Amino acid sequence: MTARVDHAVVSGTFSLDGETHQVDNNVWVVGDDSECVVIDAPHDVDAIMALVGDRNLRAILLTHAHDDHCRVAPQLRERAVAPIMLHPDDRPLWELTHADHLWDVDLGDGFEIMIGGITLRAIHTPGHAPGAVCFHAPALGVLFSGDTLFQGGPGATGRSFSDEDVIVDSIRTRLLDLPEETVVHTGHGPDTTIGAEKAALGPA
Incomplete structure (x- = not known):
């Protein structure tokens, strides 16, 4: 089987620091015809399961724990x-968001999971969230960036548990050395590339 990336956009809310906003989130599913992983679990279990189909869902990988990225993770797990x-x-x-139960597996920097004959590797990029x-x-020439890197630059900071200097350092030291043609699949909005964002960020 050949690994591929499936994509959907789901809508809901993001709440932090006493504010709530309407947001559209990207959902990414990586795998082949028999098995897959889901990257982030926002808003809508049925929409995510429609992407998964009848495949074996091996894991729910979270880029971070803002509620718009993890709210339905426990329901999806069940x-x-x-x-x-x-x-x-x-x-x-x-x-x-989930005070009564925890996740199942700690994702450390360098954690790898094999899926559909390819490897996904976790890169710790604090700043938007710790x-x-x-x-x-x-193997697919792609990076799933969550809310760390978007078309046009770093993800948002200024809220609790975020730090602008840290996120810029994370991007420059952990991501910009990837091949420039790497396609960046983001947590919200359109794709970009490492090369485009390297040019936008300028020298360290």
Whole structure:
């Protein structure tokens, strides 16, 4: 089987620091015809399961624990019998949404999972959130950046548990050395490339 990336956009809310906003989130599913992983679990279990189809869902990989990226992770875990994986530094954010239960597997920097004959590797990129990670799939030439890197630059900071200097350092030291043609699949909005964002960020 040949690994591929499936995509959907789901709508809901993001709440933090006493504010709530309407948001559209990207959902990414990586795998082949028999097995897959889901990257982030926002808003709508049925929409995510429609992408998964009749495949074996091996894992729910979370780029970070803002509620618009993890809100339906426990329901998805129950529906598909798949473990939730999250970087442990995001526990304070996770507990704002899911105070009564935890995720299943800690995602450390360099964590790898094989799916559909390819490898996804976690890259710890704090700044937008303490435990933010990106997932690199070299065989597909793609990076799943969550809210760390967007078309036009770094993800938002200025809220609780975020830091502008840290996110810029994460991008420059952890991501910009990837091949410039790497396609960046983001947590919200359109794709970009490493080369485009390297040019936009300028020298370190």
